[in-house]
Amino acid sequence: MRGLVTRAHGLWFEVALDGQNRSIIATLRGQLKRRRQKTDIVAVGDRVWVGELPDGEGAIEYVEPRIRVLARTARHTRDTEQIVLANPDQVLFVFAVREPTPHVRMLDRFLILAELQDIPIRIAISKMDLVETTSDSCADRVFASYEGIYPVHRISAVTGEGLPELRATLEGRITAVAGPSGVGKSSLLNALDPDTARDVGAISLATGKGRHTTIGTRLHDLGNGTYVADTPGIRALAMSAIPSDRLDWLYREFRPFLGGCFYPDCTHVHEPGCDVREAVERGNIPLDRYESYRALRTGDELAEEVG
Numbered sequence: 574m575r576g577l578v579t580r581a582h583g584l585w586f587e588v589a590l591d592g593q594n595r596s597i598i599a600t601l602r603g604q605l606k607r608r609r610q611k612t613d614i615v616a617v618g619d620r621v622w623v624g625e626l627p628d629g630e631g632a633i634e635y636v637e638p639r640i641r642v643l644a645r646t647a648r649h650t651r652d653t654e655q656i657v658l659a660n661p662d663q664v665l666f667v668f669a670v671r672e673p674t675p676h677v678r679m680l681d682r683f684l685i686l687a688e689l690q691d692i693p694i695r696i697a698i699s700k701m702d703l704v705e706t707t708s709d710s711c712a713d714r715v716f717a718s719y720e721g722i723y724p725v726h727r728i729s730a731v732t733g734e735g736l737p738e739l740r741a742t743l744e745g746r747i748t749a750v751a752g753p754s755g756v757g758k759s760s761l762l763n764a765l766d767p768d769t770a771r772d773v774g775a776i777s778l779a780t781g782k783g784r785h786t787t788i789g790t791r792l793h794d795l796g797n798g799t800y801v802a803d804t805p806g807i808r809a810l811a812m813s814a815i816p817s818d819r820l821d822w823l824y825r826e827f828r829p830f831l832g833g834c835f836y837p838d839c840t841h842v843h844e845p846g847c848d849v850r851e852a853v854e855r856g857n858i859p860l861d862r863y864e865s866y867r868a869l870r871t872g873d874e875l876a877e878e879v880g
């Protein structure tokens with residue numbers, strides 16, 4: 574039977590079976606367990622093939638090759654890859670317009686991380702109900718830079734603003750949701766998933782019975798092949814090392830201007846004849862984003878974040 578891994582706890586996995594409207598708890602077949610590799614053998618989001626044992630327990634026999642991964646340790650490091658979510662179709666970064674005050678440098682780090690792993694990106698600006706008038710809206714000022722670069726959704730879990738449109742972009746896909754705490758990710762998931770009873774009586778992966786709080790990534794089934802994953806731990810990952818020589822490429826809106834600088838190894842910080850800086854001056858690259866790039870490139874930002 575083919576299925577999708579929706580939760581993981583140690584060597585226990587919850588697998589939603591294709592076309593069956595049920596899940597089973599599965600462990601790894603011995604052969605798989607012994608395989609040595611520089612990545613998690615099974616992760617949430619993996620498509621797997623399982624056999625069912627007489628006691629109803631499952632055994633994962635085969636893991637389909639991953640299309641892409643959202644990993645805690647990026648591919649460019651030599652560490653073993655730690656997968657946050659396998660096969661994400663896209664990632665949704667949620668930041669509140671107020672409460673908490675938006676931290677766009679953190680958003681930039683999330684964006685870099687997703688660009689590094691080639692994951693299509695959407696941004697949701699939550700709590701739009703807290704903006705009184707559009708004219709004094711700090712949302713427009715702080716997030717305006719991103720609108721020409723990525724799809725931006727303005728939403729409110731309270732009024733329902735923007736939710737049908739956002740829901741439509743999730744349809745049939747696996748979406749990783751990430752953002753700082755308190756921005757309303759749980760509220761968003763609840764608003765998108767009317768079937769709140771779904772969690773009640775969820776099977777414990779540790780014991781196979783009763784309720785149990787799970788840690789780590791978990792896929793929420795919104796029906797019709799639509800899954801949303803909350804991805805705790807991505808914050809720490811956003812703070813990890815970023816390859817500085819590729820950093821310009823990871824600021825997506827810089828790409829049309831790369832290759833035009835006088836020095837082929839231009840850092841776009843101080844060199845003459847820099848196409849990127851010219852683009853900033855002409856307004857083709859948002860100044861905020863350039864300053865964010867420069868802070869990361871020169872290491873100022875790293876010191877600030879870690880300290």
Ligand code: GDP
Nearest residue numbers: 700702729730731753754755756757758759760
């Ligand atoms: P999470 O930490 O990102 O999962 O955030 P929560 O969903 O727990 O929400 C944090 C707080 O923000 C709670 O007090 C929510 O009631 C509130 N909140 C969430 N969404 C909205 C919204 O759209 N508008 C307003 N005004 N408050 C919200």
Ligand code: ZN
Nearest residue numbers: 834839841847
């Ligand atoms: Zn340059």
